[in-house]
Amino acid sequence: MHAVIMAGGKGIRLRPYTTLLPKPLVPIGDRFSILDIVLGQLAHHGFERITLAIGHLGELIRSYVGDGGRWGLEIDYHTQDSELGTMGPVLELLDRLPEEFLVMNGDVLTDICYGDLLDQHLESGAPLTVATYQRQVKVDFGVLSTKDGVVVDFVEKPTVDYRVSMGVYGVSRRTLKRYTPGIPFGFDDLVLDLLARSTPPHEYPFSGYWLDIGRPDDYDRANAEFELIKENLLRGARCASW
Template sequence: MKKVLISSEITLKEAINRLNELGTKTLVVSNEENILLGTLSDGDIRRAIINGNNLDENIKNIYNQNPKYVQEGKYSIKKLAEDFIRNKYDLMPMLSSKMEIKKILFLEDLLSENESAKLRPQDTTVIIMAGGLGKRLLPMTKDVPKPMIKVGDNSMIEIVIDNFKNFGFLDFIVSVNFLSDQITSHLGDGNKMGVKIDYIKEEKPLGTAGSLSLIQNIKDDKPYIVTNSDVIIDLDFRDLVKHHKDNKADITICTKFHEINIPYGVVNTNGTVISIEEKPNKSYWVNSGLYVLSPSIINKVKSDEYIDMTDLISKEISEGSKVISFPIFGYWKDIGQKEQLEEARKYLAETKEDRDEN
């Protein structure tokens, strides 16, 4: 519980780093006496960034100072679970009669596995790009397609599907190519996972966006989520779709805050030294591998055209399409290399242990 608690004195950047470290979407603000002051959600941070707040600013004017909470022994589990689902709460503090924080409640603490599967179904189709060769994970991917590599108890692609299913996304299109039979035979039509899966198959590599041209019967009135099969994200995907629709965007790119330390003194010079920084940290918003595309964008992809998603997006920007970003916080891992695979395995194992303890 202590890791979720933060002081009101920390900066926006520190809060982002804490969300990323914990893989949660909300932090609880408390004072030194463990008294609840408020909550800070990824939505609060996202709004602050969109409004132009500096990452070095204090969170005092950003966090919610009127948070929802329950008192110990004075709540109905059933009604509270309904509140979580209806209002999309990530967590809720449980307080003593003296307003001290006694416990942090999560939805999984309140629901059985069967009940958690009853979230309202969403009408957005998720396209999973699963046709890559996975060269960076050789020799593991010599005879096994990358999406089928185990990360804990399940394969990468099963984890991706489960993450969407947890928020009511039940319709999937999986784009396959390399060793595709292993994927299609294992997942089937999705029935055993409680979802519906259709497939499109590249007869030759078409890049990270080219296979979109193979989709039949594109729905003209609804956007599509597109994700790589090796990206594990802790996100309420309903917020992503709402952001895309509210902004009437053509493309939404999920971006992740990433900080890099340069282990040398950096000299800014044009012949004359202007400044020098000792081992500075540089921060960027990076592409997370998760997108929302409007139907008109998918329909523009030419049949049999090799095109990567970054090239498609650059092309649409140059043609005047509305391309926006959606900053994400909490856990994110792009499993492109062995080191990242081991990090994801460790994270999922620790998360499972924490839930078992609770």
């Protein structure tokens, strides 16, 4: 079982925390980095090999993680010289990857069962499996629907439900072989192309804990909640199907 972790971004939205540290190494709960937690979870769920796609301040990540022995993992690295999006670095790695593998962002805190996601991806035969999460947004305005200059509906301060990508994916090599390495290629580019080809991705719906550490508010929330959630995060979720 092989996972590719995207750890090469500049973390601009999380400044000033990422001025001197790459985002995956910012501390959570004063003892662990995000990457500490993620690597421990992947090892717990049976992953043996990890590839870290590094870029900005990547040598700090390489120095901190080393060969992965501390987590019982075999870790190698891929250095990206420019920003290539989520899937761009993976295209350059295909020859080093098995037929089915996990891809995830390096700034995700969740107690998802990574192994179960990859198992379901394998069983489905899907070109891509996307972990999704239900979010709600409260609209602080009265929302009007209009047609031909006439108001036809009105809802006062509605709550909008929608599903978002968690930044965790089951991926197949055969899906990515048609794309050109060395140019920017994002998750959005992949999904839109698969939809255009009538080969839609599958969904892995998740309702546990998930937080994308993208902004200072998210980071502060993760630290505030850490004592309540650390048991699940540090040992990894118990997978219902295992």
